[in-house]
Amino acid sequence: MRKKIVAGNWKMNMDYNEGLALFSEIVNMVKDEITGQQQAVVCSPFIHLHSLAQLAKGYDKIAIGAQNAHQNESGAFTGETSAKMIKSTGAAYVILGHSERRQYFGENNELLAKKTDTVLANGLKPIFCIGETLDEREANQYFDVIKTQLQEGLYHLSAEQFGQVVLAYEPVWAIGTGKTATSDQAQEIHAFIRAELAAKYGQEVADDTTILYGGSANPKNAPELFAQPDIDGGLIGGASLKSRDFLDIVKVFN
Numbered sequence: 001m002r003k004k005i006v007a008g009n010w011k012m013n014m015d016y017n018e019g020l021a022l023f024s025e026i027v028n029m030v031k032d033e034i035t036g037q038q039q040a041v042v043c044s045p046f047i048h049l050h051s052l053a054q055l056a057k058g059y060d061k062i063a064i065g066a067q068n069a070h071q072n073e074s075g076a077f078t079g080e081t082s083a084k085m086i087k088s089t090g091a092a093y094v095i096l097g098h099s100e101r102r103q104y105f106g107e108n109n110e111l112l113a114k115k116t117d118t119v120l121a122n123g124l125k126p127i128f129c130i131g132e133t134l135d136e137r138e139a140n141q142y143f144d145v146i147k148t149q150l151q152e153g154l155y156h157l158s159a160e161q162f163g164q165v166v167l168a169y170e171p172v173w174a175i176g177t178g179k180t181a182t183s184d185q186a187q188e189i190h191a192f193i194r195a196e197l198a199a200k201y202g203q204e205v206a207d208d209t210t211i212l213y214g215g216s217a218n219p220k221n222a223p224e225l226f227a228q229p230d231i232d233g234g235l236i237g238g239a240s241l242k243s244r245d246f247l248d249i250v251k252v253f254n
């Protein structure tokens with residue numbers, strides 16, 4: 001049975017103290033209100049990781065993640081953060097290939113394949129993002145775009161390695177725009193992704209892979225999105241910055 005996950009992506013928000021205050025609220029709510037088997041993950045800026053991991057100690061329903069990692073193990077890469085450093089904070093997940101990294105920092109599938117290897121080698125789980133832009137959707141290229149992102153970014157992994165990967169489908173046109181994919185649109189792509197995984201790795205691996213939806217998800221639309229058979233949770237941006245909204249989304253799986 002695959003894991004249900006609701007991951008918050010704080011992006012470049014929250015100074016150190018604001019982040020700790022928000023996370024403390026989240027931990028209290030998770031502890032008191034989560035009755036299901038779902039996992040809440042908070043992906044914060046690097047500066048918060050260690051402190052959040054300390055606050056989360058002893059609560060298995062909440063885990064910490066980073067939003068990026070360098071592809072090299074260590075070295076002269078001023079300003080970068082390695083997977084080993086992230087692991088040492090107590091974090092368990094790393095978002096890779098978010099569309100903002102692809103768009104603003106030039107991250108392509110080839111680079112993301114290397115980052116995935118480094119993250120896995122350090123015992124972290126990638127939350128690997130894929131999804132089409134508005135132009136690609138309007139040109140009806142979205143299935144091809146997603147297939148290529150999977151092939152070039154992840155298909156070099158063995159089935160065993162792939163078992164550590166969480167996927168996040170994020171249509172770029174729905175991120176931060178208030179324009180959510182309909183549950184039917186999202187389900188169509190999630191089912192497509194799962195069929196692709198079955199063709200590559202077999203049905204068992206496909207059935208065990210958690211595939212999140214991201215893009216203007218909120219407490220109102222999450223119940224319908226998460227009710228779809230192939231949507232196993234969400235990668236939440238804006239709504240993860242408010243503890244009540246984030247928790248209400250996590251609670252959809254109670």
Ligand SMILES: O=C[C@H](O)COP(=O)(O)O
Pocket residue numbers: 009098170174175176177178214215216217235236237238239
């Ligand atoms: O990583 C999260 C996604 O980019 C979604 O962001 P959003 O919920 O603000 O649209």
